[in-house]
Amino acid sequence: MPDGQNANGIGSSVKRKEDFRFLTGQGRYTDDINRSGQTYAYMLRSNQAHAKISVDTTAAKSADGVVAIFTGDDMDVGSIPCGWQVDSTDGTPMREPAHPPLAKGVVRYVGDQIAVVIAESLQQAQDAAEMINVTYDSLPAMVDMRSALKGDTLVHSDLDSNVVYDWDIGDPDEIDAILASAHHVTEMDIRNNRLVPNPMETRAAIGDYDRAHDSYTLYTTSQNPHVIRLLMGAFVLSIPEHKLRVVAPDVGGGFGSKIYHYAEEAIVTWASQQVRRPVKWTSGRSEAFLSDAHGRDHITKAKLAMDADGNFLALKVETLANMGAYLSTFATAVPTYLYATLLAGVYTTPAIHCNVKAIFTNTVPVDAYRGAGRPEATYLLERLVDRAAREMGMSQTDIRRKNFIQPDAFPYQTPVALQYDSGDYGATLDSAMKMADVDGIEARRAESAKKGKYRGIGYSTYVEACGIAPSAVVGSLGARAGLFECAEVRVHPTGSVTIFTGSHSHGQGHETTFAQLVVERLGIDIDQIEISHGDTGNIPFGMGTYGSRSLAVGGEAIVRAMDKVIDKAKKIAAHIMEASEADVTFENGSFTVAGTDKSMAFGEVALAAYVPHNFPHEELEPGLDEKAFYDPTNFTYPGGTHICEVEIDPTTGVVEVVNFAAVDDVGRVINPMIVEGQIHGGLAQGIGQALLENCVYDENGQLVSGSYMDYTMPRADNMPNFKVGQQSTLCTHNTLGVKGCGEVGAIGSPPAVINAVVDALAELGVTDIEMPATPEKVWRAINDARAQAAE
Amino acid sequence: MTTVSLNLNGKVVSADVPDNTLLVSFIRETMSLTGTHVGCDTSQCGACVVHVNGESVKSCTMLAAMADGADVTTIEGIADGDTMHPMQQAFHENHGLQCGYCTPGMVMSAIELVNKNSNPSEQEVREGLEGNICRCTGYHNIVKSVQAAAQNMGG
Ligand code: FES
Ligand code: FES
Numbered sequence A: 001m002p003d004g005q006n007a008n009g010i011g012s013s014v015k016r017k018e019d020f021r022f023l024t025g026q027g028r029y030t031d032d033i034n035r036s037g038q039t040y041a042y043m044l045r046s047n048q049a050h051a052k053i054s055v056d057t058t059a060a061k062s063a064d065g066v067v068a069i070f071t072g073d074d075m076d077v078g079s080i081p082c083g084w085q086v087d088s089t090d091g092t093p094m095r096e097p098a099h100p101p102l103a104k105g106v107v108r109y110v111g112d113q114i115a116v117v118i119a120e121s122l123q124q125a126q127d128a129a130e131m132i133n134v135t136y137d138s139l140p141a142m143v144d145m146r147s148a149l150k151g152d153t154l155v156h157s158d159l160d161s162n163v164v165y166d167w168d169i170g171d172p173d174e175i176d177a178i179l180a181s182a183h184h185v186t187e188m189d190i191r192n193n194r195l196v197p198n199p200m201e202t203r204a205a206i207g208d209y210d211r212a213h214d215s216y217t218l219y220t221t222s223q224n225p226h227v228i229r230l231l232m233g234a235f236v237l238s239i240p241e242h243k244l245r246v247v248a249p250d251v252g253g254g255f256g257s258k259i260y261h262y263a264e265e266a267i268v269t270w271a272s273q274q275v276r277r278p279v280k281w282t283s284g285r286s287e288a289f290l291s292d293a294h295g296r297d298h299i300t301k302a303k304l305a306m307d308a309d310g311n312f313l314a315l316k317v318e319t320l321a322n323m324g325a326y327l328s329t330f331a332t333a334v335p336t337y338l339y340a341t342l343l344a345g346v347y348t349t350p351a352i353h354c355n356v357k358a359i360f361t362n363t364v365p366v367d368a369y370r371g372a373g374r375p376e377a378t379y380l381l382e383r384l385v386d387r388a389a390r391e392m393g394m395s396q397t398d399i400r401r402k403n404f405i406q407p408d409a410f411p412y413q414t415p416v417a418l419q420y421d422s423g424d425y426g427a428t429l430d431s432a433m434k435m436a437d438v439d440g441i442e443a444r445r446a447e448s449a450k451k452g453k454y455r456g457i458g459y460s461t462y463v464e465a466c467g468i469a470p471s472a473v474v475g476s477l478g479a480r481a482g483l484f485e486c487a488e489v490r491v492h493p494t495g496s497v498t499i500f501t502g503s504h505s506h507g508q509g510h511e512t513t514f515a516q517l518v519v520e521r522l523g524i525d526i527d528q529i530e531i532s533h534g535d536t537g538n539i540p541f542g543m544g545t546y547g548s549r550s551l552a553v554g555g556e557a558i559v560r561a562m563d564k565v566i567d568k569a570k571k572i573a574a575h576i577m578e579a580s581e582a583d584v585t586f587e588n589g590s591f592t593v594a595g596t597d598k599s600m601a602f603g604e605v606a607l608a609a610y611v612p613h614n615f616p617h618e619e620l621e622p623g624l625d626e627k628a629f630y631d632p633t634n635f636t637y638p639g640g641t642h643i644c645e646v647e648i649d650p651t652t653g654v655v656e657v658v659n660f661a662a663v664d665d666v667g668r669v670i671n672p673m674i675v676e677g678q679i680h681g682g683l684a685q686g687i688g689q690a691l692l693e694n695c696v697y698d699e700n701g702q703l704v705s706g707s708y709m710d711y712t713m714p715r716a717d718n719m720p721n722f723k724v725g726q727q728s729t730l731c732t733h734n735t736l737g738v739k740g741c742g743e744v745g746a747i748g749s750p751p752a753v754i755n756a757v758v759d760a761l762a763e764l765g766v767t768d769i770e771m772p773a774t775p776e777k778v779w780r781a782i783n784d785a786r787a788q789a790a791e
Numbered sequence B: 001m002t003t004v005s006l007n008l009n010g011k012v013v014s015a016d017v018p019d020n021t022l023l024v025s026f027i028r029e030t031m032s033l034t035g036t037h038v039g040c041d042t043s044q045c046g047a048c049v050v051h052v053n054g055e056s057v058k059s060c061t062m063l064a065a066m067a068d069g070a071d072v073t074t075i076e077g078i079a080d081g082d083t084m085h086p087m088q089q090a091f092h093e094n095h096g097l098q099c100g101y102c103t104p105g106m107v108m109s110a111i112e113l114v115n116k117n118s119n120p121s122e123q124e125v126r127e128g129l130e131g132n133i134c135r136c137t138g139y140h141n142i143v144k145s146v147q148a149a150a151q152n153m154g155g
Helices: A019-023 A122-130 A145-150 A172-181 A225-236 A263-275 A285-291 A374-392 A396-403 A425-435 A438-450 A471-476 A510-522 A550-576 A602-610 A672-691 A744-764 A775-790 B023-030 B086-093 B103-116 B122-128 B140-152
Strands: A039-045 A051-056 A066-071 A113-119 A133-138 A163-169 A184-192 A204-210 A215-220 A244-247 A279-282 A298-306 A312-324 A351-360 A454-463 A485-491 A497-501 A529-532 A584-587 A590-593 A599-601 A625-630 A639-649 A654-665 A722-726 B002-008 B011-017 B049-052 B055-058 B071-073
Touching: A019 B086, A019 B103, A039 A122, A039 A263, A039 A285, A051 A113, A066 A122, A066 A263, A113 A122, A113 A263, A145 A312, A145 A351, A172 A298, A172 A312, A172 A351, A184 A374, A204 A263, A215 A225, A215 A263, A225 A244, A225 A263, A263 A279, A298 A374, A312 A374, A374 A396, A374 A454, A374 A744, A396 A425, A396 A454, A425 A454, A425 A639, A425 A654, A425 A722, A438 A454, A438 A639, A454 A744, A485 A550, A497 A510, A497 A550, A510 A529, A510 A550, A550 A584, A550 A590, A550 A602, A550 A625, A590 A602, A599 A602, A639 A744, A654 A672, A654 A744, A654 A775, A672 A722, A672 A744, A672 B140, A744 A775, B011 B023, B023 B049, B049 B103, B055 B103, B086 B103, B086 B140, B103 B122, B103 B140, B122 B140
Parallel strands: A039 A279, A215 A244, A312 A351, A497 A529, A654 A722, B002 B071
Antiparallel strands: A039 A113, A051 A133, A066 A113, A163 A351, A184 A298, A204 A215, A204 A279, A298 A312, A454 A639, A485 A497, A485 A625, A584 A590, A590 A599, A639 A654, B002 B011, B049 B055, B049 B071
16 A cells, blocks of 8 residues: 555644544543442452451441442352463463452452442442451462472462463574584573553443343453453353443553453452442552553573674573463463564574573562563563673674674564564664764763763664464464454445444554545545444454554554455446446546546445445445454564663762664554654653663562552653654555554663663673662662772 | 532532542542543642642642632633643644543643743753653653643743
8 A cells, every 4th residue: 555645644644633532631531431320349459468368248248338248259250361371391281270350268469359349439438348357367478480489389279380381482402502612602680670551541440230131331441342351251250242342432541451351340340230230440549550460570591602703693591470470361472472482683593492481479460561572572682682792892783783684584584483574674773873873972971971970872673573463373372362353444325434443542543543544545534534443332343452453453454344345336336337347446535437537436436335226236235334354464573773872970870861762663654643652652661661660579579669659650851852763664464564663662672771871881890780770779880880990 | 528619610610528529539520520630649640630720739639628719720621612722732733642641630730831931941841740640652742742832822
């Protein structure tokens, strides 16, 4: 599909159609919805990380305003499922414990749901919850992954181990032989810090049972309402799809944390049937810290073998990945299929082995957070390559260019399962270096030195796999669902169009970007197009938005449905214009008969489809409304270069990001303004991970960083102005040529930041600093290095 | 219970609410103006910012009773009919919002910022919005929006 001439078509920075309602306070988020007769739910949560519990609700039940109180004993339903089965290399099936929505006899993390109190007001529900008597019989808490691996105490006493799986990709013996004989091996221990996603809208859910139709509606803050309908309906509550409608209205950010089916959704839906009234639950922020799935949390040992010229020969990686206390929807796929398969990065490393042990701990479940596995892989690779360059005495760019997969090598089969379709890593590196004014760094470093500060520059050249993705491939990898997308293009009699998409927008601007696809293809005015999403009652089907898949999978489905519309419309136009279908062409919104001046506007054909007086009835049904399911043949592979420049004040340890240049290859860009916005947001989360954010538990499993007082969110004055550019190669396996842009910022940026910090402090002998590089850590690193030098 | 009467977006409203009702709950629940959002429980995110007698206030930190008799303006009250306030317009033109959740608070804080400093530098905008968290935009386009609005608001 070519970049069109249309002002609102592909390639144009159309201002967002959705802005008006958000800017005028008319967005409609889940907590803005109130159902008549509604009750309020309050979740009583465990204050211990691991304990046997007995619960007495007698007194609380008679408190003012209480409608009902339920515990795990009352709620006899199915288990919250994990969506992905990853077995151990030796064939042992994934250890998969039962996950009841309300704890049954044992709590396994601080925040685990013990009881739900339903009352006339939230205040009454809260007050009654305080009257519930919970007796905790404490068990040792497994907080640290290494102790959990030893398995002194089992997080799930009905399982034989705290190891979810012990999984490998690649041949360990082959790699060990290469490591043993290589010219040089660079080794690192790397921690990828645990994060809390923190979309600004906390989760909320309203269950609404309709006795008249024996059907349920769930309003929820979800990135994928159909997936919730499937997981909750089929596995937890046994409600068939035709009796369950899931609505995810305006959603205030997700970043992965709103993909999963959460206990509270099942609790309010089930409870609304019990009490025969709508039940509303809205998470507080502190509650969100204790109940939203966390992200990252890997500990890794990595070794990179090189020959004397710095060519990469082999990579060996051993990772412990924290799963928390239960397996969340995507959790098991993150450190395997979204991480280990990316360990070739942008390099031609011929041999790779990765072992991953996923570990149960007495902490909140961990799952995908913006980038999911790919930031962890990229951080590991780019820190390792940075270190390797220093150890080999090579420049950061030489070592990378020497090992890049070259532009003529695509499609490129990596040794870890993926086949990259396109890319030009040298080109994004060149552009980013110009944008970052790399040539001037030594002069700037000298300037900083004059002020008594250290300045450094760090590189990250990355590729990621997104647009997830081919159902057959993910199925063979253990996914229990397909990962296609669905779209319906409904042309109305007057020629306006409603698109029903299974993708879900929670900040991404689909109402605009998807409309641009329609403008481009159907040649109609952008005001004639409505994008509908987020309601299983309207949308035929959908797999939702995550893994940067909306445009590459959902957008492509829209294009395919539009092609069906055009095919049918051509037949109608040919009939009316008394021409052969082969002679009818469609361009700029008009059907014309070749070699004649006969033509029909799109709207005229639409009207003929719904007022079929003169219509090819033998051949076609009336109406113009088409649907497409699109299942791609491969992932997409965005890549690029991020270059970060920092200045460090040794008296305070504060790291200031003074320059950040990102040149990304996201394939064809539909709306450059929106793409840049996505990249800005990703960069802020990546820089946040590198410098500010850290989720910390104490040894008893209490969450220490449980609010904005203790968990440092990036604020406006922590962030630089970003320099962002695109240098695209097109995806070869979708007609749009698009790759995806939602996660690249968060994937590429953290190692660029830390590499810059290490570069700044290299002259002191500092070789590593753990994320987040807080002022305290940096100050200590500087002072330790200086003390050592003085010895 | 206490009776709270105030001037909300130019209209006098009055309701009996429990004494401990926060201004944000009065606005969102009692008055059903859901444009003002709640993003935290520690007064740190700024999603709830409204103007009380022209000053921006985190409405989760104030009891409704304390606003008795005050002029309160929320995100719903700043446009002129269908014509958005220059700050709203600037956020639209500069893509200063994504999911829209922080946006009402951000816009209300930004208006006060520009009212007090008609030509803020990038650094002044960043520091001035330090009390408002946005998880989506990375702030880049918010800063651009506020500076653009400052120009249009006569700075
Ligand atoms: S709700 Fe976060 S500051 Fe008011
Ligand atoms: S636009 Fe989503 S939090 Fe700011």
